[in-house]
Amino acid sequence: MKSSMASLSLTVVLLGVSFVLSAKGQQNSARAAVQDTKGQSVYDELSRAPQKARAKRNPLEKDSEAVAAGRILFEQHCAECHGGAAQGGKKGPSLRVADVQDAEPGALFWILTNGVVRKGMPVWSKLPEPQRWQIVSYIRSLGVAPTQADSPPAKSQPPETMDLFSRHR
Numbered sequence: 001m002k003s004s005m006a007s008l009s010l011t012v013v014l015l016g017v018s019f020v021l022s023a024k025g026q027q028n029s030a031r032a033a034v035q036d037t038k039g040q041s042v043y044d045e046l047s048r049a050p051q052k053a054r055a056k057r058n059p060l061e062k063d064s065e066a067v068a069a070g071r072i073l074f075e076q077h078c079a080e081c082h083g084g085a086a087q088g089g090k091k092g093p094s095l096r097v098a099d100v101q102d103a104e105p106g107a108l109f110w111i112l113t114n115g116v117v118r119k120g121m122p123v124w125s126k127l128p129e130p131q132r133w134q135i136v137s138y139i140r141s142l143g144v145a146p147t148q149a150d151s152p153p154a155k156s157q158p159p160e161t162m163d164l165f166s167r168h169r
Contacts, residue, residue, distance in 0.1 A: 043099035056106030070138025096145035
């Protein structure tokens with residue numbers, strides 16, 4: 001009985017360690033996925049926005065209709081690259097990361113206006129300015145997407161196995 005309890009305890013410990021290592025591996029994969037070929041973050045472009053541009057405030061910041069309009073514009077112009085939920089796609093990075101969500105609205109507007117052509121982000125300066133601000137409003141409304149590491153771990157054992165643990169305490 002003691003050896004089976006020891007084996008069971010060891011199994012539980014190993015499952016826990018493998019879960020932690022798996023979560024760390026996913027975090028490292030996510031970081032690597034947002035780096036370009038030179039090892040720089042794709043979000044570094046936000047910091048390259050001129051101070052004057054970053055200081056611009058979104059004139060539609062408090063307009064609840066701007067978010068809805070921005071969603072439609074995002075679906076038409078951005079979702080193809082950034083994904084329908086803005087969590088990243090085949091061509092564009094996630095917009096649901098802290099780097100983007102914490103960026104000044106003016107920096108997001110500047111990126112939309114000027115693009116990052118050498119990295120595949122088109123210039124959207126031909127979109128009317130209010131529409132670009134609507135897209136900024138929509139992007140900011142999304143917030144940071146939860147990662148798997150943020151969510152509670154799934155129970156890795158069936159309920160009847162967990163029952164056995166509680167009986168032998």
